[in-house]
Structures are given as C-alpha cells and as structure tokens.
Amino acid sequence: MTGASRGIGRVAARRILTEQPRSHLVLLSRTAPHELLEEFAAIDGTVSTIHTELSSLQSVADATDEVVARARSGDLPPIHTLVCNAGVQHTNALTETIDGFESTFAVNVLANHVLVRRLQDHLHAHASLVITVSDTHFGDLRHNLGMVPGPRWQPVGTLARVGAFPKPAGTTAGRIAYSTSKLAAIYLVHEYARRLPATWRIAGYNPGFVPGTALARDADACSRFAMRRVMPLLTVTPLAASVGDAGRFLADAALGALEAPRGGYIDRSRIAPSSTASYDPQRERETWEAVEALTADFLPKTAKGDIDAHHRHHGGE
Known part of the structure; x- marks a missing residue:
C-alpha cells in the first residue's frame, strides 16, 4: 500500500489490520514515522515498510524488487x-521529478503504473487492485465545489512534462494538472480491467472531497487554513467526507466489502459511474500506450510483449 502514513491511507491501513488481524501489511513509503509503526504494531497484524520515493521511478522499481x-x-x-493510494497536488505545473516528468503526473499516474506492471506476475491469482482517483475529474461545480478546475486533456506525452497548461507557474495550473492526472488514472483503471488477469478485482476509488488531509500542504497559507479549519464543517453535509469515513471506505474497497464491477468506480461507499468523459476507449488505449512508452525503462523486459499479446488474443476486450 502507498499513501498509508497519513490521512485517509493511515485510517485505511489501521482498519485493514483490524479487519484482517493476521494480515501482513507492506507500506511503500518515503517516511514511516516511529509513532505510526507503534500505532500499527498495537493492532494484531504484521507491518513492514519498504522505502519508496514515488517521484523516482527507479525507487519504485527498486521497491518492487524488494x-x-x-x-x-x-x-x-x-x-x-x-x-x-498516494497522490500529490502542487501549486504549479512546473515541478519536475528526477526523471524529467511533471511531478503530479509522475506520482499520480506513472508511479502507480510501474508498481502494477512490475508486480502483476507476482500477485495472487485472485488479487485486488485499488487505485485512488478523484471526482475532480468531473470538472463541474457539484464535484469540485469551485476549488479545482476540471481536467484539460492533451496527449499524454504533453501531460507528463512540465508546463502543459496555461500560466504553469500558478496554482490554477497545478490544480488542473491534478484533476487531469486523475482522469488519466481512471483511463488506466479501465485498461487494467481489459488487460490484466481476468480473476483480479480492479477498481478506482474516489474518497470525495476530504478536508483535513495533507493534500493541500503546498497551498498558500489562506488555503491551508480554510482546509484545516473551515472546510471540515462540510463533512456534516453530502458535499464532503471526513478523513475517518474516507479511510474506512478505502479499506472496504481494498478488502472487497465494496464490490465493484471490474474496472468500476467506487464513489465513497457506493458504486457509481465516473464522468462521461472518462469512458473513452480511444483515450484509454492511447493513455496505456503512452504510459507504457514513458515507463519502458522501468518495466520488466518481457512484460510489454506478453501483455500486448494477451490483449490481441482477447480482441482488445
């Protein structure tokens, strides 16, 4: 599991250990605070940590090797x-990773893809794959509350590089990069459902708007204050979810308590359709092909040919 050191991931990890007390939870994390490990150790289960820097695809590859x-x-x-589950949102669209990719797209899309592809041959035949996405990909007021502009789709090769959006040094561009990366992640969830083993459970999970997480930690002081002190009041309405609820729903998705159709969209505690724009077979295929090419140096040497052959054998379904 990635993104388990704070926020909804921390709640989800705790619930997974509680619901499956003999499980062994492996945290792929840049940092694992001692108090976090103590907290998890108090629950009946086993926890291991493997250092993983998601903004470095080599680090992701090394973690999967371990x-x-x-x-x-x-x-x-x-x-x-x-x-x-891990994700980032920057206050610009100019933050570049060590690999030369725009950081939002690298962490929210490319790192996940490397994890999935390098581990695909080593997961149980009836494995579960859950990828945290976001309803910001809808791009409307109902889902974004006017805070995050909707996605602006472009060729993936453009989205993966810095400066893909107008005024890239500004906060608006950073937020567009976030919503667009989450749309790309949903496209890949649909492709995973087509291409990965048919016995896997595969779903995208949307926690909804969750005030109080660290996602806005790079925002300006006013925005951080609003997220910590003002926006949590919305959790008593259908417009937002608490950290506790969102984490619990994520754990339920991981454990199979929320059963979605293969490649489906889990919206908090229910199964729902994602946006109309997120169902686009041509974009889904193009996203897969582009991400495969961008991460080729970090994928198993035989994986690409094997999975493409499987896809052709099944007629692309």
Whole structure:
C-alpha cells in the first residue's frame, strides 16, 4: 500500500489490520514515522515498510524488487492486494521529478503504473487492485465545489512534462494538472480491467472531497487554513467526507466489502459511474500506450510483449 502514513491511507491501513488481524501489511513509503509503526504494531497484524520515493521511478522499481524478493524467500506471504493510494497536488505545473516528468503526473499516474506492471506476475491469482482517483475529474461545480478546475486533456506525452497548461507557474495550473492526472488514472483503471488477469478485482476509488488531509500542504497559507479549519464543517453535509469515513471506505474497497464491477468506480461507499468523459476507449488505449512508452525503462523486459499479446488474443476486450 502507498499513501498509508497519513490521512485517509493511515485510517485505511489501521482498519485493514483490524479487519484482517493476521494480515501482513507492506507500506511503500518515503517516511514511516516511529509513532505510526507503534500505532500499527498495537493492532494484531504484521507491518513492514519498504522505502519508496514515488517521484523516482527507479525507487519504485527498486521497491518492487524488494517486495518480490521477500515474497520469494517467504519473508512476505503471497500478495493478495495492491492499494495505490498516494497522490500529490502542487501549486504549479512546473515541478519536475528526477526523471524529467511533471511531478503530479509522475506520482499520480506513472508511479502507480510501474508498481502494477512490475508486480502483476507476482500477485495472487485472485488479487485486488485499488487505485485512488478523484471526482475532480468531473470538472463541474457539484464535484469540485469551485476549488479545482476540471481536467484539460492533451496527449499524454504533453501531460507528463512540465508546463502543459496555461500560466504553469500558478496554482490554477497545478490544480488542473491534478484533476487531469486523475482522469488519466481512471483511463488506466479501465485498461487494467481489459488487460490484466481476468480473476483480479480492479477498481478506482474516489474518497470525495476530504478536508483535513495533507493534500493541500503546498497551498498558500489562506488555503491551508480554510482546509484545516473551515472546510471540515462540510463533512456534516453530502458535499464532503471526513478523513475517518474516507479511510474506512478505502479499506472496504481494498478488502472487497465494496464490490465493484471490474474496472468500476467506487464513489465513497457506493458504486457509481465516473464522468462521461472518462469512458473513452480511444483515450484509454492511447493513455496505456503512452504510459507504457514513458515507463519502458522501468518495466520488466518481457512484460510489454506478453501483455500486448494477451490483449490481441482477447480482441482488445
């Protein structure tokens, strides 16, 4: 699981350990505070941490190598579930990773893809894959509350590089990069459902608007204050979810308590359609192909040919 050190991921991790007390939870994290590990250790379960910097695709690849090696040695049990929950949102569209990618797209899309593709041959035959997405991809007032502009789709090769949006040094561009990355993530969820083993459970999970998380930690002081002190009042309305509820729903999605159609969209505690724009087979295929090309240096050498052959064999369905 990524993104388990704070916010909804921390709540979800705690619930997973509580609901499945003999489980072994592996945290792929840049930091794992001692108090976090103590908190999890107090629950009946086993927790391991593997250092992972999601803004570096080499770090992601190294982390998957460690997971696989430990699973083969018996240090880890068979891998039943992969939860890609980590995400970033910047105050600009100019933040670049060590690999030369725009950071929002790199963390929210490319890192997840490398995780999935490098681990796909090592997960249980009836594995679960849950990727945290966002209803900001709808791009309307009802879902964005006027705070996050909707996505502006462009070729993936453009979205993956800095400066893809107008006035890229500004906060608006950073927020557009976020909503657009989440639309790309949904396109990939649909492609995963087509291309990955048919016995897997695969879903995108939308926590909704969740005030009080660290997602806005890079915002200006006024916005951070509003997110911490004002917006949490909305959790008593249908417009927002508390950290506790969103984390609980994420755990339910991971554990299969919220059963979605393959490639489906879990909207908090219910199954729902994602936006009309998110169902576009041509964009989905193009996103897959572009992301495959962008991450090719970090994918298993035989994986691309194997999965493309499988896709052709099944007629692209």
